[in-house]
Amino acid sequence: MLAEIITIGDEILIGQIVDTNSAWMAKQLNLIGVSVKQITSVSDDEQHILSALADAETRADIILITGGLGPTKDDITKKTLAKYFNMGFRNDAGALEMVRQIFEKFKRPLLDINIQQADVPDGCEVIVNKNGTAPCMWFEEHDKIFVSMPGVPYEMMYLMDDEVLPRIKSRFKLPSIVHKTILTANIGESFLAKEIEEIEDSLPPHIKLAYLPKLGQVRLRLSAKGDNELTLKAEVEVYAQQIITKVKKFVVIDEDLPLEQAILNLMKSKGLTLSTAESCTGGYIAHLITQHPGCSSVYWGGAVAYAYELKESILGVKEVTLSKFGAVSEETVTEMAEGAIKHFKTDYAIAVSGIAGPDGGTEDKPVGTVWIAISSTNKTVAKVFNFSNKRLQNIERSAASALMMLLNLLREDFYNE
């Protein structure tokens, strides 16, 4: 079963927004055994939308369309779909009722353009959108399924979760797809490939291996497709174990988890607590950690100590350390990490201080210079990195490196017991 995703809207093509919807949709579709053949972003242009629809239906069985359903003139998805399927319009009672309820809830008068939100091509089935005024539309035409959804991410997500995915599941007999991800670190992609070459060459045709490198980590993903999920799982597991055995010391975790989640799981299992003391990462490490439900049993919080004053008052960094060595130094970052352990009373602490840029670099300490320290109650490890001259990259790489250093220290403390 093949699907395609079409996103409609100039805002993606001029780069004003990043298309996060498609990745989320693709992930959910894969989980139920629907492969996504192509993702296409087109502009709010009738001819272009028509040809994208025509192309997609030559390749896929299910075409999921997002965007272009707002009440304003630049939104033309509905009328283009009506034209594509040669349909007229009806005002849908269920959709109109939902629009009325939403406007009542927010105590706003109903305008004509809001009532028109309930106009739909007359051959579609309306799926009521409980979180917005644009209805979801389900078409069964040309022996294919077309679903049009709003582009607002949380409206689309609810519609997919509660309506569209269950309908697809009940409608088709879907093949099983099994993915298994192994997160590795401290080894480059090509070295990893060399190490596991023989295992890769021995894979049967229905199992594929992919390498996904990012910020010093490489994710290995085995993907198997077939009829029987249990058999596939067992098959994939055999190859996964061969890989894990071969490159054991580089394996972080054999699940598709971000690094910080793997660390949280490990620390939780040991009953350990963590705090952060961030300067140049500015709360990004805290944010990475606190994205994850249940993090509060491990993570107590920390400081975003941007100004000297806060490094001193919250973390107890000495004034003389800052004036003598500067904020970006082994001495300061060590005091930040040890200050976090002392003041926040956690078992481990991460501290980062660097020059994220684009300004603030010197000859000695150019933009991209970042000191990271990890402390436990009885030791501190500090290390300097030289990243790039791009601010966001420096923040992301600092965070990834800090998490890797924490993981390495945890392993030293617990795996070598």
Next chain:
Amino acid sequence: MLAEIITIGDEILIGQIVDTNSAWMAKQLNLIGVSVKQITSVSDDEQHILSALADAETRADIILITGGLGPTKDDITKKTLAKYFNMGFRNDAGALEMVRQIFEKFKRPLLDINIQQADVPDGCEVIVNKNGTAPCMWFEEHDKIFVSMPGVPYEMMYLMDDEVLPRIKSRFKLPSIVHKTILTANIGESFLAKEIEEIEDSLPPHIKLAYLPKLGQVRLRLSAKGDNELTLKAEVEVYAQQIITKVKKFVVIDEDLPLEQAILNLMKSKGLTLSTAESCTGGYIAHLITQHPGCSSVYWGGAVAYAYELKESILGVKEVTLSKFGAVSEETVTEMAEGAIKHFKTDYAIAVSGIAGPDGGTEDKPVGTVWIAISSTNKTVAKVFNFSNKRLQNIERSAASALMMLLNLLREDFYNE
């Protein structure tokens, strides 16, 4: 001049990574007057890549391809391009030298598969990639330009900035595209559309208006295309001023800036300082602020006070307040904000405490209940919100609402002078 972007790689189609490259590339292309007609994501499959290339060249003059250039077996872009253009291979001396240098720098032995990174289709021009081992390849075939770049974002960005965009600019006479964005808040999309209906109807065909709603804000974007940039700018400015005059009280800023950047600019111009005291947003507000270069003249830092202990020790929240009213209460969030003002010595402070979920909700305070307080040195405003049951959404909406509350308070304090 039309371009298309093709991203190659299963990882996007199974939703394992979000395609952030395309938005960045589209933005840069638009800035130099190249419109992006379509963005297409296809899998690591030869036939599919071949047909995507053939389709793209029917619509666009420049085809930019990212991904599939790694050293491993799942990366087939190079050999597919050679097949598409009917070319053989050569090992490129410049590309090989760069691979050698990178391996020397990291003191790693050069493997055969690394040397093969310098193999390229023999009809292409190699653009050396200073940040990675996969060369950039520039093809001029079928009267079109095709550029293949690695999918690693920072490698692609450097290549685009330093090589590909300058080459496109010097090669073509490009039309001018002018965008003007007006950020509005506190008004829904349809009400806004109703307010400015007459202005929208009076726009000439070469100027388009788009509505981009997100988290309680709506961005209005005017886009004009033509020959003379100065004329276009003047024209767009006339319509922009009409809109701004019509909906003045909802306009946050008339630039394409994120809300937090608009706030930073305003505070900087007034010489004001800011700190944060975050519980459920877990550093996300600090991260939004510290993404921006130069934020340190306004933002001093703050606390991520996840645990009760840290709310007390860093922010001075009273134990009795926490035990009597709970962490998610007007009383606690007020003490957090006022504690930040007192301990961090800034002019303004943001405090957020809520139940991000999915766990931790009660009947009185369900998941999505968020208290936000904004303090200045002489007053505190606190407000409760009821968001959704999705953790990441709650974090994002809390941050957006907190920033809007801060902006409203700043306006009260400074615009009504």
